Structure formats: C-alpha cells, structure tokens
Amino acid sequence: MDYQAIIESLFRGLIGERFIVFALAAIGLNLHFGYTGLLNFGQAVFMAAGAYGLAMMVATVGPRLNENTGLNMSETTLFWVGVFTAVVVFPILFALVMGIPTLRLRADYLAIVTIAVAEIFRIVARSPRFDWLTGSSDGLTGFSGTFYDLSPFSTTGRYFFNLFTGNQFFLVLVGWTILAIGTTICWLLVRSPWGRVLKAIREDEDAARSLGKNAYSYKMQALILGGMFGAVGGMVRAVGFSVAQPDNFITDVTFFVWVALILGGAGKVFGPLVGAALLYAVLDSSDTVLRQLVENDYIPSSFMSGTQVGQVRFMIVGLGLVLLAAFRPQGIFGNKEEMALDDR
C-alpha cells in the first residue's frame, strides 16, 4: 500500500482545485437556497457561464471583435474583459432569463426552469452549429495563458509538500484568496439587514411583502449574486484545467454542489467550504484507497475491478449522505433545533 499517495489524494481533495471550484459554487447556492429559499437546480449553468464567458472572449469572440471593429485588443486585455464577462455580464444575463418569468411564481417553477436552462445551454454549446463560438463538444482551449503568465512560481518545481506544480499552486493560491474574500462578503451580507430580508423571504414571502419588502427584487438580487459565485467557480475550473467543455457542466455538477452544501449545512456561512472540502476529500481519497486495495489484491478482482473504482466511490459518498440524512440532517454546521422548527 502506498500510504503517501493516499494522504496526498486526501489533501488534494481537502484543499485542491476542485474543492475551490465546488466551494465557490456552493457559496452561491447557499445564497440561493440556504438564505433565500430559491430552488436552483441549475447552478452548473452559472458555472458554465463563468467558464465560457472567459473562454469565448479570449478564444473566439474577442479575435472576431478585433477583426471586425479594428479594436486590436491584446490577449491580456481580452482576458480581463473575459473575466468581467464571466463574472458580471453572463451571470446577470442568465439570472434575468431564469428569474423574470419564474420568481413571481411558486418556488418549484424556478427549479424546473433552472434545470432546463442548464441543459439547454450545455446542448447548444455542444452543437456543431456553434462550433465557431463554443468549440462544440471539444470545447475551447488556449485562454488561460494570461493567467499563468502572472504566476511567480516555476513551472517545473513542486510546491506545498510536493502536492502541486507551480501553475497549480498559483491557481490554488488565487482560488483560496477568492474563497476568503467570497466567504467574507457572504458573511457580511447575511448579517446585514439585506440578509435579514432574504431570510424573511425564505421563511414567508407574503409576510415580507406585508412589511414593505419587495420580495421579487430581493430574490432576483440573490439569484444574480449567487450566480456570480457559481460563475467564479466555473471560471476557476476552466482556467485550472485550461479548457471549457460543455460536458464539464452536466446536471451531475449541480448535484455535487447541492451535496457539498447539504453536507456542510445550508444557511451557514462556513457550510459550503466544509461541505466541499469533505466531499472531495472522501471522493479523491476513497479513489486512491480502493485502487490500492484492488491492485494489492486485498479486494479480489472477482468482487471489484480497478475500472469500477470510479463508480464505487460515489456509492460510498451516497452511503455517507444516507447516514447523514438519518443522523445529522442539518449538515455539519447546521443547528438541529433550527431544523426541527420546520415541522411545527
């Protein structure tokens, strides 16, 4: 057994790129669901908006703009315009498209529309018709150069207990910084009167309205803001893997974000962080552990082969979720008494 590999995979899960991506997306979902009660089953589309907002601006839209308008923006300029598109323009656009028709209606309508919009976006991005724009199923590459040019770390060295390469470590450091800022903003928001209105809307929209709060406007603000967090997550993912691919944003991604949020505890500032860290620590380390067990014949190949490991680790997470639902339904950070108030 290679214990070092197991420990490395555990730590990568706890603090690595995917933890950052899903923690950011879960912070957004926490604003949606945990604080405002919005059932967003399309967080993946906000993540895709972040990835494609950047990738398209640098790789496809930007060069065409340069050609047709004579603006001659450099790749660095395009990168930062892309970041703005990814984090501000696209999330607002998507939130408006999903929110305007549904936020005046009951909560379930938003759920249906978000899941549909997420799939529509992915399928359109995949279609050969839009190859010139989205790169169809291969996706887009070659947009993260500007980011890694900023890296002060050597591309050949290993950093942080040999866990990361220079580029990876730069991404992770930037990601941690964004997470810290994001969590602080979230913490400030939910402790403010603005956050109080969100919670009131979650508890009872009509009561909030009778007290003079424009529930529709607040729900829209929450949807946009949470979407922006999702978009930052998606952008980090695209930059981290240097590719924006439609199938990186399938419905499963949304549900991983939900799992992270519920594990950590919805409606708690640190819930998404802890949930995402735990989810990926379990997923990544169980992968390594199971692989080692199979390779070293501790698990007979008649029972499970190395190729089945990928599926089995999801079974483990599923089992963990069942146990969580039974013994700690409020999540790790949640308050059981608060949870019990639902039943009254």
Add this chain to the structure above:
Amino acid sequence: MTDEFAKHDALVPEAGPKSHAPHPAHALPMFDVDVAAARSALSEVPWEPGASKPDPILVADNVVRRFGGLTAVDVDHVEVQRGVITALIGPNGAGKTTLFNLLTNFDTPDTGSRLFNGQAIDKVPAHKIAGYGMVRTFQLTKALSKMTVIENMKLGATDQRGESLFASVLPVLWRKQENEIESRADELLVHFKMEHMRDQFAGTLSGGQRKLLEMARALMVEPEMVMLDEPMAGVNPALTQSLLGHVTGLRDRGMTVLFVEHDMDMVQEISDWVIVMAEGKIIAEGPPGSIGQNQAVVDAYLGSSHDSALDLGEGS
C-alpha cells in the same frame, strides 16, 4: 405542553382590555387623531350597507373579485372610519379574507377602485402598501420560524439603509440606524411582554405568542391603519384579554384598526363599528349592538327560513 402553558401564563398578568395604558412606550406610533370625536361621529352614521363616514381613511368602490364562476367579493361601496376599530364579520365563505386581500393589494380585483388616505392604491404593488401606512397580518400567522423574535421585529422597520445590497456589506453605513431600530423593537417587545423571548426562534413560540409577535412586528412599520385577519384564531383564552387590550391600545394611539373575526364576544367587546358580509356582499353595517337584531344578518348566519334548514337536514 406544560411548558407552553407556562409561557402563556407569563403573558397573562396584563389581563383587562384597557390595562395597556400604564406602559408608556415611545416605540409605539402615536397619531394625532381625536379618537373620542372619531368614535362619537359614528353615531351620526346611518345603519345601512355602504354608509358614508365623516372621516374615512379607506374607501372601496365597486370592488368585484371572481374565481372562475364564483363571485367571491362584490362590494359596491364601503368606507372605514379613521381612528376607530371596525370589525368585518360574516359566515364562513362570505369573502371576508378575500376582501381583506383586495384592500391590501395582496390580490387584484377584477373591477373596482380603492382609496387610502385619499390616494388611489389600485396600481400600488403589495409591498409598497406598507409604505403608505397600511399593514396587515394573516389568518394563518406568519411568524418567521427560523428567525429570532428580535430579528422578526427588526424586519418590520421600513426605509432601512442596510437593506440595499451595496450598503449591506458596509456596516458603517447602517449601524446607527440599526441600533435605533433595535431599541425601538426592544421597547415594543417590552410593551407586549415578550422581552424574555427576544432571542428565541419565532418557531418555538406558541400560537398566541405568534399572534402577538405578528402584531408587534406590524407596529414596527409605524402604520396608520392596521388590518388584522382573525387576530384571535387559535389563541388560548388566557391570552385573549391581553390581545384585546393591545388592539384597543392601537386605537387609543390614533391608529385605525380593521379586523376580521369569528368570535362575536370579541367583536361586541372592542369594536366601534361592524361591517357584515355574506356571499361576497356587504349586507349590514352598524354599531356592534345593532347587529344582533338585524334581520339580514340573522338570515345570513342561520338561513333565511326554517324550511331550507330542514331540507338540508333531510337531504344529507
């Protein structure tokens, strides 16, 4: 269960409808309305449906609301006198709550116009009604369960700077106002004898305490008119007197109260004027004493003839 009763008991000492007076509370809004004059002016008003009042705060004309084939509300004209307590009564399904929703813009009428304080409110969205000085409560109490009592209260304050998204991340912009709101909320909690529950989740309160909280929260809006939808429903009798005292207390501070109620004893005890609805229409108006003798009211509650009542009995 015993625990819940203990909580009720803590609220009881204030028994007696007029006993609110010894508690001076600056947090309670006070309006410059001559309540005695407003009440006595009602003696001039004829006892008939749609009667015009000397100083109406709320006027509705030709308000009709249909749900498919059913006409739930069809009110030609109704006025609510400023500075008094008006009760809206009627048998089940008379359209009281629907009218309530229409008057507070929580529902849109098919036709009709409404004036509040002389301003047309037909096009005003429900959330802006509070800003006009009218606030409502709900038949099924809407305590915000997973928020504490004090958070519930603070939510009620209007024009909060910290409720804007951009200001919210800079506490320095709203901290001062927040402290003012909090002290006003605390004073109101003391007035309603709920200060010991300040930091509890509203979801842990009993039904009666939730009604009290909802009323106190509504007062944070500093309304001129308070609309209470069945304030006594599900309230333990021990708490009823205290709630009644609070309702008359609102009037004595110049607020106008319109409430829907089933409990006739309560209507007799505190209302200055009674409006009776049946089958969507207003069928009678008058001081509480006049209602019991009104033939239309008796018919609406008991059925217009014994024959039809007997028919029902045989049919079932």
